[in-house]
Amino acid sequence: MKQLSLCLLLCVLFIFPLKSENYDIIIQNVNIVDVEKGRIVKNKDVGIQQQVIKKIAIGNQLSASDSTQVINGKGKYLIPGLWDMHVHFYFPDKEYLKMYLAKGVVGVREMTGYRMEWRDSIGKNTNVPRIIFSSQIVDGPTPWFESDIPVKDCKQVIQIVQEAKKSESKFIKLLSLVPRDQYMAIVNECNRLNFEFAGHVPYSIGIIEAAKLGQKSNEHLNGLLLSCSTQEKFLHARLDSLLNVVSKEEKLSGIMKMQIMGCTTKALWSFNQAKADSVIHELSKYNMFQCPTLGVKHRFQYNELDWVYTDNRYDFFPPPVQKRYRPDAETLKKLKPFERELKLQEKLLYQMHSEGIKIIAGSDQGCAGFNLHDELEYFVNAGLSNAEALQTATINAAIYMHKEQKMGSIDENKLADLVLLNTNPLENIQNTRDIKLVIFKNKIIQPDPLLEAVKEVNIKISNIDPFEKKFD
Template sequence: MAISRLRSIAALTLAALPALAAFAQPAALAITHVTVIDGRGGPQTDMSVLLQGGRIAAVTPAKTLHLLAGTQLVDGRGRFLIPGLWDMHVHLMRPGRVETYFPLLIANGITGVRDMGGELPLAEIGRLKREVEDGTRLGPHLFAAGPLVDGPYPVLPHLSRVVTDAASAEATVVELHAQGADFIKVYNRLPRDAYFAIADTTRRLGMPFAGHVPFSVSAREASDAGQKSIEHLFNVLFACSSREDGLMREKAAMLASSDADERRRLRRDYLRGVLDSYDPQKADALFARFARNGTWQVPTLVQRRFFAQPDPAIAGDPRLRYIQRSQRIRWDPRQDGRIQNRDAEDREIEQRSYEMDRAMIPAMLRAGVRFLAGTDSPDPYAWPGFGLHDELAALVDAGLTPMQALQAATRNAAEYLGLQNETGAIAPGLRADLVLLDADPLADIRNTRRIEAVIFGGHLLSSLALQQLRDQAAAAADRN
């Protein structure tokens, strides 16, 4: 079937959340004369990719492809085929979000996500995962932590399991593992002994842990303890300070204060101390440690950038139609107290923090640190679906090459999750989760937005089907 006829493929109605079975899966599908960019080497031009039974059957020069009778053809001339994308930091496991955002993610070529903490019970998350895998629900492959694990006075009480010491931390990890959590998400206020108990228990169970670097430990200690990824570069800059020990005491005083005004003053003093004492040699040693220990980084620059550089124009962005109605007011910086309550000093500190975090990325790359692409969506102001493409562009602006950024959302995600024999590349035997672009992402990473079709589990979703998924997401957003 020629690409010009993709729009004629029958697609779903908008009456209900779609099943993958709503999209026809041909006995065999071949994308011919396409440029393949799979993140394992340079682009391969004039290739054909044969899909059968939801898997990639062959990747071969176009002139050597032998087709079975009845194979559906897609003409890939002038187009580029990449693996399905992974958003490695989302928060979808909350009421109404699956209905709204699963279709939107697929429409944006995102075929897998790592959920970093939510409200839905792990039993319900397990059901969602099974429905995606058996095709009764259209949505991305899902790895999920379940609740956050935090200490006393948690930052997000409604999303957190609270632990107070090593014994309660160990018991919580064992319980969440038994309930089906794929990993443990650690958060800001974990006591020091609880944090290391989590590290020991997950190691014993063969289970990863990831998340923020709690205030009670350093990024160096977190890396040595086996924390698999650090989100948002959280507390990494602190560990690059020549005054780290003294600043740790200042941070403890800030956290212990019960007076809001004093806490704000102490926080400013502490943050300025971090920003003014960056030690490049200490940073290089830390980054070498990350590389040696296999500590991945998930910068979520799109989320960080907006808080550093808020733009009131977002209140009129047409993509707000895809944000849950109940959540839209939180996406208006004119109503967001976290932004509006800042003064000039707060704004200057936030901007400097973001710029210095961003500036560490090239040094990390030189040291061999591995990166993943994540957005923090749909938390303000990280667009579900669309935001991953923004993140890839932000990573390139921060120093990654277009290929490295693409790898952060494909090959690297698969390796991090231990799925390199299932996804993340375009090779025989892997899942047929692919994105067909009409422009070269290596020439301009922003071309990952130019999606002509998505192939998910061997099912071809045309541009018309993708638009219908976006429309369905908007309708669900209005209901929620």
Template sequence: MRILFGLLLIILAPAPLVAQTTDGLRSQPFVFTHVTVIDATGASAKPDMTVVIIGDRITTLGKSRKVRVPANAQVVDATGKYLIPGLWDMHVHVFRNASQRPPNEYYFPLFIANGITGVRDMWTKLDKVAQVELWRKQFTERPGTVPRFGAVGTIVDGLPATWPNSDTVSTADEARRMVDTLKAGGVDFVKVYWNLSREAYFAIADQTKKQRIPFAGHVPISVSALEASDAGQRSIEHLDGISLACSTEEERLSKIKPSDLPPGKYQQQVFDTYDEQKCARLFSHFAKNSTWQVPTLSIFQRFNIDPNTLANDERLKYIPMAEREEWKRFITRLEKRTLEQNAQRRLQVAFKLIGGMRRAGVEFMAGTDLGNEYLYPGFSLHDELVLLVQAGLTSMEALQAATQNPAKFLGRLDSLGTIEKGKIADLVMLDANPLEDISNTRRINAVVVNGRYLPKEALQRMLAEVEATANRVKPR
């Protein structure tokens, strides 16, 4: 897929862009006029606004009748359009470490075309950090060809490892040394995983504090969700361990391996013993400890979709042929219903958990777990926002989960995440109001990446080239 990068630069070239400086920033002001701004701060939509961008920054933001447009500016009349901050997918897997194959660079134009300007990669091994730094350099030098890599983390698991090629530790000393190694190697956070022992997990929690590097990820089998929150885990992915922590039978069930029971029986026992008061106590800890949640509802929703619908999804045309063939194995397993017997109930419980956490003041981020079958780069983030609203978030809260909240989580709210004067111009222009219907985030008219304007025509060319490359038969 590396050939796609050269092609992407070619197809972007004809777009009506103004001059760029050598560092990729615009040398001429760019202006949206008469646009409705949804700034993602929680404020109401602001109609008839003018937004002036110089370089990579929003320099002026105000009512169109009051803003003076620079004489040499490129101006887009955005009457009837809606401007939101660039979106983030806070749980992606760009690298394919388990199979040791090249990274999925075809994701990048699909991210941009879908308004995803930033990502958090959840499994970047040490030998891949240099590649991420190259992408970060490319982001500033050639905006619009790659997303912003806000953070990358490395999986640390116990034995046996859940995934091939994972970094593993068995003791507290090994765990501490691993944290030191990852910090020295340039990783942004440590991703804890299911099979970590208690001593290794709490050693990671302690050593990351000393090294001033966060840890996030799964809740290991050996640790409760409450303990994880109190230990300082920054985010919990997939609502991991939370339904168990809400069970009146948590102590008994935590000693059982789910694989020791028939498929679906373990989850059924967890769901049958759900206790709302126990949940409420847990959620108050999450809120007090600022334990963020990345529910990745899209990964659960796949099990509720008819196999024929999955197999005929029109977005498959953007997925490389070889990868599509691999995905068919998921369809086969789904048809046999061996993966998940309680799929619909699991999603219902997830919605209940999210509703309870929202009422308790727990904060959320949108993430998809991209890298799994039938999750689509960029597209699935919009599906995730719809699911978050179905779970009880307002449209504004769902939008914030993909804009303001990631910036806050990453410590970048001073420059990213909302539309305000002085902030970086990562923006998405929509044809319809996402506060009226969150699915309107799919109705993308233009994207601005680090100050570079990409109109609909450029985005459509990007999609067309990805499709052509994905369906190109390689010579034998």
């Protein structure tokens, strides 16, 4: 009798759809990509109401009202919106932000505190991704880039932290030349104000110490090879000596830059795997995320630039920028010896991932939106699975922002920033590029019109070079 009652109940549920909840959008019969478990949940209806996933049900169970927008998801794959966790707004026009959304990137972490006026202050602009801004860059008394503001002493750096806390900034951005006393002042003031600091691990601080002190993320795997060198103590002493000289100069000379970079080259050639094992194991005890930006090395140092000649992303650069980003192939071939560093960093990245260290995806350079997909591919090349690579731009980014309960995966009561793909990204990570549409702030976005709008902007500003300052 109980079995008969259960069967009747199931029949009723199957025949009669669930009562309408006045959904704004329903995606029917879609395959949900469960990024946390690395699996496909087949043939589901997803009901969206006021930017939130209100219901996930068996296919064809959610009923639409007259105002509901219905999307046929049959044979398609639904993933959470992607986050690029290392970008710089060098664009000459706000219209360029549309490229992120066209490529499924619904949020970015801007790493210079630049173009804050571009943020969506009312939260309704569907052409502007969600943005987390850093503070101004902090890089010591004689910054690597002349455009950065010199920070002369601890008093000034404390003031920067206090002002950033009061502003729209969400964290302090560090570069490599921060002196030790300024770094410690940042740590103490950030702890006092419950404010985060992230960026490069400075030469004055080891990567383990930075992790212990609470640095939230490390960009470009900075400091890792130094810590894995058999000459670590000597190289840090050498860097301390160089930084002491640099602090007394008004401008960082090319010769001094070469001497500093020479220390990192020596670290590469004195790499020791046993030290690496120890360093990575120790790092795994702390909560410092790694944002490797492997694509920068691939694109500009290691001659892996097939996309330069075959990808259409150059259509979305102003002509002056195309010249900057279309490097001479013969020049690049001369840099091939540095491939050793890339291959070693890929190996160490996989080792860190295997030890449980959280990886977040960041593109750093290139064409907005496009380059995040490159980064995911490079992670797979380094040994991560397709699902693990996808996690770096979804759930890991959410965890970094302390928002994993509200976003980063497809679940009821989570934010409905979603990307509908034509093909399965768990079979091939390149399928994250195969975008049917994007759902963002309760709107259905078709990628092509956004990209065409950027092309029109290019025509209008064809002679403008937006690189008013250099970024890292």
